[in-house]
Amino acid sequence: MGRPPRWQATLDAAVDEACLAVRLFNDPAEVRSFEGFAIHMHLAWLYLLHAELIRDGEDFRYWDPQHKRRLLRVDGEPKRWELDRCMSARWPDVNDPVRANLSLFIRLRNRLEHRHARSDAPLTLSLAGHAHALLLNFEEELTHEFGHDRTLAHRLRMPVFIGAFSVRGEEALREVKATLPPDIAGFVTEYESGLEKKVRSDPRYEFRLRATLDTAEKGPNTVAFQFTRFEDLTEDERLVIEGLGRTGRVVVRTRKQPVSGAGRLMPAAALPLKCRRALSSSSGNTTSRTRGSVSRCDPSPAPRTRTSQIQTGASTTSPPEPTAIPEAM
Numbered sequence: 524m525g526r527p528p529r530w531q532a533t534l535d536a537a538v539d540e541a542c543l544a545v546r547l548f549n550d551p552a553e554v555r556s557f558e559g560f561a562i563h564m565h566l567a568w569l570y571l572l573h574a575e576l577i578r579d580g581e582d583f584r585y586w587d588p589q590h591k592r593r594l595l596r597v598d599g600e601p602k603r604w605e606l607d608r609c610m611s612a613r614w615p616d617v618n619d620p621v622r623a624n625l626s627l628f629i630r631l632r633n634r635l636e637h638r639h640a641r642s643d644a645p646l647t648l649s650l651a652g653h654a655h656a657l658l659l660n661f662e663e664e665l666t667h668e669f670g671h672d673r674t675l676a677h678r679l680r681m682p683v684f685i686g687a688f689s690v691r692g693e694e695a696l697r698e699v700k701a702t703l704p705p706d707i708a709g710f711v712t713e714y715e716s717g718l719e720k721k722v723r724s725d726p727r728y729e730f731r732l733r734a735t736l737d738t739a740e741k742g743p744n745t746v747a748f749q750f751t752r753f754e755d756l757t758e759d760e761r762l763v764i765e766g767l768g769r770t771g772r773v774v775v776r777t778r779k780q781p782v783s784g785a786g787r788l789m790p791a792a793a794l795p796l797k798c799r800r801a802l803s804s805s806s807g808n809t810t811s812r813t814r815g816s817v818s819r820c821d822p823s824p825a826p827r828t829r830t831s832q833i834q835t836g837a838s839t840t841s842p843p844e845p846t847a848i849p850e851a852m
Contacts, residue, residue: 528578529577529578530573530574530575530577530578533570533573533574533577534570534571534574534669534673536566536570537566537567537568537569537570537571537574537665538567538665538673538675540563540564540566540567540570541563541564541567541658541661541675542675542678542679543563544559544560544561544562544563544564544567544658545560545658545679547559547560547563548560548647548654554643555643556643556647557643557646557647557650557654558635558643560654561628561631561632561635561654562632562635562636564628564654564657564658564661565606565628565629565632567661568606568609568610568625568661569605569606569609571661571664571665571668572606572609572610572613573603573604573609574669575613575668576604576609583603583604583608583609584601584602584603584604585601585602585603585604606625606629607626607629610622610625610626610629618718618719618722619722620722620725620726620727620728621660621664621727621728623718623722623728624653624656624657624660624727624728624729625657625660627653627711627714628653628657630710630714631650631710634707634710644702645700645701645702645703645704646703646707648700649700649703649707649708649711650711652729652730652731653728653729653730655730656726656727656728656729656730658679659727659730660727662674662675662676
């Protein structure tokens, strides 16, 4: 048995990382499955493109610009191209759907690695199509560059899941998806706003499926899940498929923002107009009285005023008992 090529170990590491990423993504007990998927698929793509550069004899090390014959090193190891640099060399066209998809996950991985979003479930549902496209693009690049015998199809089979196959399941998924934090939702929206429409609708950027139940009789070589490419359909079949995607719904959601003091009024707005005029014309805290009754402008009527009447020349050690002054009629 001959010696394996120099790129073999790097390629094997790429395949292992991709399989680990998918295992994390499909594990229902893993609370940070999407974060793990993004990080390990980042490594898988990096090793895959490095294997291609090694095979092609390309030098992907960084050289010191001040000393042309000196390599830049990190912890004693030569610094090699990062994934973003490898991606730009592999797909120079910025409008390439594969590059757009991979670039999205490079930026997303940087956000997740340096700040945990604590929103793994809604993030998984919001970017499930992008994640699936990332894996399929990896499979296409792997088999195209290193042969169809390298396919991952025999290792990554269709998982068993419920998802949107039931009515309640679809409702639950929509509820979870609605909890995506605004900062991440804004990040994805801002990123996609810079892409062309044909790139956003390309399945290599976002892979979307619409499953229909097959009631045809099972053949001897039939598998449970079959995939038919859109470009392989006839014109009539394409019209039917496109019609399935049109729901014709307009969703309007009223957003309620909690505020302090909801339902309360400022003092000026709470007082009736005639009371504000009465208070502005009076000086001090005088109570307005009309024919012996307290005016309605006073929200808490005060008790009748009592004063003390002291007789002139009276010699007492304590003030006399207070006498009520009769009110004017």
